[in-house]
Amino acid sequence: MVRISRKARETVRQRLLEEAAIQFARDGFEGANINSIATEAGFAKGTVYNYFSSKEELFGEVLSAACQRAAAGYAAAPKGDSVRSRLEALATADVAVLRDDEPFMKVLVREAMSFRPQTYPLVVQHLAPFVDVVRDVLAAGAASSEIRSDRPPAQLALLFTGILTLLYVQHWGSGGAWPTLDELPALAVTTFLDGAGT
Amino acid sequence: MVRISRKARETVRQRLLEEAAIQFARDGFEGANINSIATEAGFAKGTVYNYFSSKEELFGEVLSAACQRAAAGYAAAPKGDSVRSRLEALATADVAVLRDDEPFMKVLVREAMSFRPQTYPLVVQHLAPFVDVVRDVLAAGAASSEIRSDRPPAQLALLFTGILTLLYVQHWGSGGAWPTLDELPALAVTTFLDGAGT
Amino acid sequence: MVRISRKARETVRQRLLEEAAIQFARDGFEGANINSIATEAGFAKGTVYNYFSSKEELFGEVLSAACQRAAAGYAAAPKGDSVRSRLEALATADVAVLRDDEPFMKVLVREAMSFRPQTYPLVVQHLAPFVDVVRDVLAAGAASSEIRSDRPPAQLALLFTGILTLLYVQHWGSGGAWPTLDELPALAVTTFLDGAGT
Amino acid sequence: MVRISRKARETVRQRLLEEAAIQFARDGFEGANINSIATEAGFAKGTVYNYFSSKEELFGEVLSAACQRAAAGYAAAPKGDSVRSRLEALATADVAVLRDDEPFMKVLVREAMSFRPQTYPLVVQHLAPFVDVVRDVLAAGAASSEIRSDRPPAQLALLFTGILTLLYVQHWGSGGAWPTLDELPALAVTTFLDGAGT
DNA sequence: AATGAATGAGTCTTCATTCAT
DNA sequence: GATGAATGAAGACTCATTCAT
Numbered sequence: 001m002v003r004i005s006r007k008a009r010e011t012v013r014q015r016l017l018e019e020a021a022i023q024f025a026r027d028g029f030e031g032a033n034i035n036s037i038a039t040e041a042g043f044a045k046g047t048v049y050n051y052f053s054s055k056e057e058l059f060g061e062v063l064s065a066a067c068q069r070a071a072a073g074y075a076a077a078p079k080g081d082s083v084r085s086r087l088e089a090l091a092t093a094d095v096a097v098l099r100d101d102e103p104f105m106k107v108l109v110r111e112a113m114s115f116r117p118q119t120y121p122l123v124v125q126h127l128a129p130f131v132d133v134v135r136d137v138l139a140a141g142a143a144s145s146e147i148r149s150d151r152p153p154a155q156l157a158l159l160f161t162g163i164l165t166l167l168y169v170q171h172w173g174s175g176g177a178w179p180t181l182d183e184l185p186a187l188a189v190t191t192f193l194d195g196a197g198t
Numbered sequence: 199m200v201r202i203s204r205k206a207r208e209t210v211r212q213r214l215l216e217e218a219a220i221q222f223a224r225d226g227f228e229g230a231n232i233n234s235i236a237t238e239a240g241f242a243k244g245t246v247y248n249y250f251s252s253k254e255e256l257f258g259e260v261l262s263a264a265c266q267r268a269a270a271g272y273a274a275a276p277k278g279d280s281v282r283s284r285l286e287a288l289a290t291a292d293v294a295v296l297r298d299d300e301p302f303m304k305v306l307v308r309e310a311m312s313f314r315p316q317t318y319p320l321v322v323q324h325l326a327p328f329v330d331v332v333r334d335v336l337a338a339g340a341a342s343s344e345i346r347s348d349r350p351p352a353q354l355a356l357l358f359t360g361i362l363t364l365l366y367v368q369h370w371g372s373g374g375a376w377p378t379l380d381e382l383p384a385l386a387v388t389t390f391l392d393g394a395g396t
Numbered sequence: 397m398v399r400i401s402r403k404a405r406e407t408v409r410q411r412l413l414e415e416a417a418i419q420f421a422r423d424g425f426e427g428a429n430i431n432s433i434a435t436e437a438g439f440a441k442g443t444v445y446n447y448f449s450s451k452e453e454l455f456g457e458v459l460s461a462a463c464q465r466a467a468a469g470y471a472a473a474p475k476g477d478s479v480r481s482r483l484e485a486l487a488t489a490d491v492a493v494l495r496d497d498e499p500f501m502k503v504l505v506r507e508a509m510s511f512r513p514q515t516y517p518l519v520v521q522h523l524a525p526f527v528d529v530v531r532d533v534l535a536a537g538a539a540s541s542e543i544r545s546d547r548p549p550a551q552l553a554l555l556f557t558g559i560l561t562l563l564y565v566q567h568w569g570s571g572g573a574w575p576t577l578d579e580l581p582a583l584a585v586t587t588f589l590d591g592a593g594t
Numbered sequence: 595m596v597r598i599s600r601k602a603r604e605t606v607r608q609r610l611l612e613e614a615a616i617q618f619a620r621d622g623f624e625g626a627n628i629n630s631i632a633t634e635a636g637f638a639k640g641t642v643y644n645y646f647s648s649k650e651e652l653f654g655e656v657l658s659a660a661c662q663r664a665a666a667g668y669a670a671a672p673k674g675d676s677v678r679s680r681l682e683a684l685a686t687a688d689v690a691v692l693r694d695d696e697p698f699m700k701v702l703v704r705e706a707m708s709f710r711p712q713t714y715p716l717v718v719q720h721l722a723p724f725v726d727v728v729r730d731v732l733a734a735g736a737a738s739s740e741i742r743s744d745r746p747p748a749q750l751a752l753l754f755t756g757i758l759t760l761l762y763v764q765h766w767g768s769g770g771a772w773p774t775l776d777e778l779p780a781l782a783v784t785t786f787l788d789g790a791g792t
Numbered sequence: 793a794a795t796g797a798a799t800g801a802g803t804c805t806t807c808a809t810t811c812a813t
Numbered sequence: 814g815a816t817g818a819a820t821g822a823a824g825a826c827t828c829a830t831t832c833a834t
Binding site: 231232233243244247252253 | 802803804805806807
């Protein structure tokens with residue numbers, strides 16, 4: 001009995017998170033509306049409070065879920081031989097996550113880029129796994145002389161992550177015109193590794 | 199009768215814009231509070247409405263003022279010989295504006311990075327002058343073989359602008375730890391031109 | 397789950413309408429205060445908005461309810477033989493409604509007499525059933541030569557309705573001194589039918 | 595110096611009253627806007643307060659002016675021989691005033707018909723001169739058997755005044771369709787004296 | 793566990809009124 | 814006397830949250 005209930009509970013919770021992600025992505029934290037989230041998810045207002053203690057917590061859980069989904073994606077990324085192929089695999093994995101869970105990723109990106117004191121630490125904390133993976137790849141690359149060694153790998157990792165995120169913003173901001181999701185991983189990697197100079 | 203007023207009116211208006219920029223930067227559009235803006239600026243709530251017809255208009259005017267300040271900064275940027283020095287001059291000018299008018303720039307950057315449909319076009323429109331200057335520099339650079347010519351200058355310009363903005367976000371997000379404003383222009387240029395590869 | 401609610405909801409709605417009628421009658425549309433209406437009805441401000449989407453809609457519903465009550469009254473009026481007795485029956489029925497639902501009728505009368513473009517059409521539309529009944533009675537009276545036939549029955553109906561309404565105004569305006577509600581129907585009919593001449 | 599000033603003062607005051615009448619007639623007391631009245635009259639907001647101490651007082655002065663204009667009209671009415679011709683002369687005079695000062699009369703009528711406790715006494719007081727003239731005519735008519743003597747002339751006078759007012763309401767309410775101003779005096783008199791019966 | 797009616801703090805906005813120039 | 818900037822009380826409306834059913 002408990003088992004079924006527990007499963008049902010989880011289903012409802014996921015449904016609420018999905019809808020919350022959509023609306024937080026569209027309207028922002030302040031603009032989003034608990035009633036609307038509940039209703040669109042197929043429940044009544046009060047139900048949200050059986051699963052989350054406040055709007056803030058719901059938002060936090062959306063962020064958290066976004067990070068988990070992203071992290072699962074990185075884990076699934078195939079490893080490559082060179083730094084270039086590894087980075088591209090990571091970026092490709094990230095874009096794959098984005099395709100599946102666009103609202104969650106939008107919330108994550110918007111929050112990362114708006115550096116609100118209340119949520120920035122949370123975002124950073126949840127982004128850390130990804131950044132750490134990148135950092136390790138880059139550190140290895142520095143050792144094998146594929147990567148310039150005059151900058152700390154941690155800083156370079158932040159740069160790569162940032163460029164990826166930046167391209168998402170330009171993708172969404174341009175209505176998908178440029179860059180497209182298909183070209184995005186390669187563009188991120190070449191921008192990061194090769195630069196625009198000759 | 200009104201004689202002196204003209205100037206006084208402008209002063210009050212500027213004071214309100216300054217305070218609005220601070221609070222919009224800190225709290226976002228929805229989170230900011232007209233009453234608080236007025237009070238902190240040293241006026242009563244109603245006074246705001248003698249200068250701006252609504253919260254939305256006030257926000258628009260803050261964005262607009264931010265863009266004007268930024269544009270004035272670019273115009274004052276010294277021209278250099280090489281693409282590298284020109285970009286660095288532009289970035290340096292931008293950072294100088296940011297030092298003077300941080301709240302305004304924060305509003306601009308946050309808005310640019312949050313791609314809200316209501317304001318994104320406005321932001322893009324006001325950012326356009328800067329992007330266009332960069333594009334022209336890059337087009338010239340492509341002609342002189344300083345810049346890779348396999349990508350449209352307009353896209354490269356968006357990339358450079360984006361990287362600059364991204365570094366602002368990381369500057370603010372890290373509490374000023376990295377990158378610092380001093381190193382920021384050079385970092386933006388080398389990231390953009392040289393890449394992280396060897 | 398909601399089971400009982402349906403009825404309870406209607407009760408609350410009626411309570412709010414009653415109180416709104418009282419205050420709209422006393423203070424007019426602009427002068428009335430949603431907060432006060434809610435509080436006097438025994439609820440909090442927000443509750444009004446669970447039932448009516450705006451002050452305007454609430455006002456419209458009050459008008460609408462007033463018309464329904466009035467219409468129900470006419471339907472219950474006994475039919476007489478002569479035009480005189482029929483008119484008196486109608487007037488008596490109208491006064492009976494007024495006794496039961498004075499605030500609603502006050503709102504209706506005040507609105508009818510203040511010819512505000514926003515509400516006048518609504519009022520006319522809702523008064524129409526009554527006016528139409530009167531017109532039919534008068535048309536029949538013209539056929540049986542009880543009524544002068546040198547004027548369109550529709551115009552005469554407007555006159556009779558107007559005189560009735562006018563007497564309400566004088567009743568309320570005089571604090572109930574003259575005419576009293578008891579004498580009002582007969583006075584309306586004799587004024588309308590007989591005139592003051594000899 | 596004083597004389598010119600005094601005359602100028604009176605001119606400004608009249609201009610403000612005219613505009614106030616227009617806007618009170620259009621928007622009602624609560625809906626009207628001091629700033630708008632002042633501006634449309636060609637002055638600044640503050641000027642109104644050099645002439646009237648409050649919105650309420652301004653409204654009262656508009657009512658008062660309306661009554662004065664009306665009273666001046668009655669005084670100018672030609673006397674007739676019969677009661678019928680006297681009443682028609684009075685009604686014609688009233689309509690003439692209405693043609694000249696429609697906004698003032700609208701304010702007066704609307705206020706008379708909305709029986710607001712705050713203004714009703716004022717309206718009654720100012721309407722009294724007209725009602726008294728009518729009463730005297732009717733009392734004389736009762737003596738000469740032109741008027742039924744089973745009702746106090748004072749009540750009959752209120753009825754006649756009310757019918758006249760009612761026809762104004764129907765005139766304005768119908769957008770001038772029926773009754774027209776031309777037919778209005780005769781209609782008022784025949785309605786009052788002859789009734790609709792045969 | 794789900795519901796949705798009730799709540800009331802909080803927000804934008806209006807506008808009559810004051811008063812320094 | 815005219816002006817219009819400043820004021821702040823007041824009001825409509827929103828919405829996160831609570832809780833009885």
